[in-house]
Amino acid sequence: MGAILTCKGCGATKLYPTGDPTDLFPSEHCGDCPPWICEGCGETCSAVALCSCWVQLDTLLLADVKALFGADGTFSVDPA
Template sequence: MAITTCAGCGATKPGPDGSPTDVYPSTHCDKCPPWKCEICGDMSSADALCGCWVSLAEMPLADVKTLFARDGGFDITPTEEPQP
């Protein structure tokens, strides 16, 4: 059974489209008004995510793997580079 209604604003998509929201409810969608992030307190929206989000789209695969492998967890907090 497909989930087509956004939990954030109640917007309904016309039908299943192959996205993860066909299976898991969307907390926010592109029709939701901006919201305050519960983690950092900054404003976030579908078009302009807050600083809690790290885009992996343009990142080299090796760097993505490093983010997820660091310390055996999913900590993606930036670290300072060692100074020469």
């Protein structure tokens, strides 16, 4: 495993690996960041209270997740 990187938002550094992507890549925001203004919608966003730009997939059925990503025919998760 590579280095545990520091959050770009608040500068917090993880003390040990947690198994998520921030073990290897720095995040823009983390659970230690104070709320911030979303660049996409202008709403307040935080690690525990996401703005309306986010779609939480953990509450959806697998078929709904597949339909969400397959809607444009590319199955791309890149919003651009």
